[in-house]
Amino acid sequence: MNNMVFMILIIAGYLILAPVAGFFLEGYDRVISSRLQRRMGPPFLQPVYDLIKLFEKQAIVVNNLETALVLGFTIFTIFSGCLFFAGGDILLVFFAFSLADMFLVLAASSANSPYSSLGSQREFVQMMAYEPMTLLTAIGFYMCCGSFNVSDIINQDVPAIVRTPGVFLGYCFILIIKLRKSPFDFSTSHHAHQEMVKGLTQDIAGNVLGILELGEIYEEVFLMTIVVLFFIWKNPLSYVLGIAVALLVFFIMIVVDNVFPRVKWEHMLVSSWGVTLSLAGSNFLILTMLKIARI
Amino acid sequence: MKISKSPWLLHYDASSCNGCDIEVLASTTPRFDVERFGIINTGNPKHADIFVITGGVNEQTRQVVKQLYSQMPDPKVVIAAGICACDGGIFKDCYNVSGGVDTVIPVDVYVPGCAVKPEALIDGVVKALAILDEKREAMKNHAVCEVNYGGKTKEE
Numbered sequence: 001m002n003n004m005v006f007m008i009l010i011i012a013g014y015l016i017l018a019p020v021a022g023f024f025l026e027g028y029d030r031v032i033s034s035r036l037q038r039r040m041g042p043p044f045l046q047p048v049y050d051l052i053k054l055f056e057k058q059a060i061v062v063n064n065l066e067t068a069l070v071l072g073f074t075i076f077t078i079f080s081g082c083l084f085f086a087g088g089d090i091l092l093v094f095f096a097f098s099l100a101d102m103f104l105v106l107a108a109s110s111a112n113s114p115y116s117s118l119g120s121q122r123e124f125v126q127m128m129a130y131e132p133m134t135l136l137t138a139i140g141f142y143m144c145c146g147s148f149n150v151s152d153i154i155n156q157d158v159p160a161i162v163r164t165p166g167v168f169l170g171y172c173f174i175l176i177i178k179l180r181k182s183p184f185d186f187s188t189s190h191h192a193h194q195e196m197v198k199g200l201t202q203d204i205a206g207n208v209l210g211i212l213e214l215g216e217i218y219e220e221v222f223l224m225t226i227v228v229l230f231f232i233w234k235n236p237l238s239y240v241l242g243i244a245v246a247l248l249v250f251f252i253m254i255v256v257d258n259v260f261p262r263v264k265w266e267h268m269l270v271s272s273w274g275v276t277l278s279l280a281g282s283n284f285l286i287l288t289m290l291k292i293a294r295i
Numbered sequence: 296m297k298i299s300k301s302p303w304l305l306h307y308d309a310s311s312c313n314g315c316d317i318e319v320l321a322s323t324t325p326r327f328d329v330e331r332f333g334i335i336n337t338g339n340p341k342h343a344d345i346f347v348i349t350g351g352v353n354e355q356t357r358q359v360v361k362q363l364y365s366q367m368p369d370p371k372v373v374i375a376a377g378i379c380a381c382d383g384g385i386f387k388d389c390y391n392v393s394g395g396v397d398t399v400i401p402v403d404v405y406v407p408g409c410a411v412k413p414e415a416l417i418d419g420v421v422k423a424l425a426i427l428d429e430k431r432e433a434m435k436n437h438a439v440c441e442v443n444y445g446g447k448t449k450e451e
Contacts, residue, residue, distance in 0.1 A: 046300075046301070049296060050333070057344075198342065205368050
């Protein structure tokens, strides 16, 4: 019974605190990006202003299905986060997370705009590029902790990073794709003007776009929490270490975003699969050869 | 919070000579850093709040201007940048020029000049932001859009 109450408290805490963390990350991103470009940049709370504005705008709905699918994206993103913070099965978390992204692709392809459908096709290519690595990340946690449950993963004697540094680096690589950062921001971009305007979010307007942005904020927090998970063991102080590393990783993502120009999709696919195979594959091979995997 | 804290901009060239376009784009470059005020130059009418038009609108761009305007969600403001956008300018008497943006869609702020000065344009945008807030208040009170859109709106 106590356990149940504790779990509900954690989920409630996640629902309230995740947007705070997400807005912090977004503000951090925009301010650091502009400083890298020798600009003042927007106020730190600009992402909050943007979201509030979007909710105050009228929604021009191209079809009712799109709104439902965008809602599906946000709900499943939040759901996968809840599952994760409740200490659930990480494999299930990743599957729910992929489903959320699928909703987004369907929402974009339900509109008739050529930009929107091009964006949805590109999002599919992106999914193809990062999906193997997300699956291998879950398997990596299993190999070093002997369980898929997040509640078990955080109660180990040594953090997961000790046994799976390769998986961690591979995950950081696909994080660039998932966070829509520059060399791999095909389907849509947070920055203005790319070759297909806004791509995936082209036909999503007003407060429906607000719902989408809210989902993306939860998504961002979830993705960074996986980075934190690599550094957590029994010691409560490890949370501080994990968050510090996550912030560092996020900073590197911003630098990468500002340094590299967009590549072609073939390049993204080959490089992400190459990184997945070489880093995660060799990591698993070494674990198996040294017989230190816990399976 | 005021909606004018996050104005997203859409810029369209309705048969301008490009003089005004250069000035508009110059004032949105990193050098002047309009992102300080939350302004983002978005290419997508469905995400935009402020519509900046240059040029006197000819027969080919008339439909495009109308369509872009109808695709922008309320509340929205239109800035006619440059004398051609205001009333046609030196092209006013041409057979294919409508003579100003307001012959096609309602305009909120007129910013004259040939080409429009960046200072004047920024002044115009500040005026437009005040109008944007006013329109938002009006929308809150009536909860109905004044403009009839071609597409489906949520209120329907």
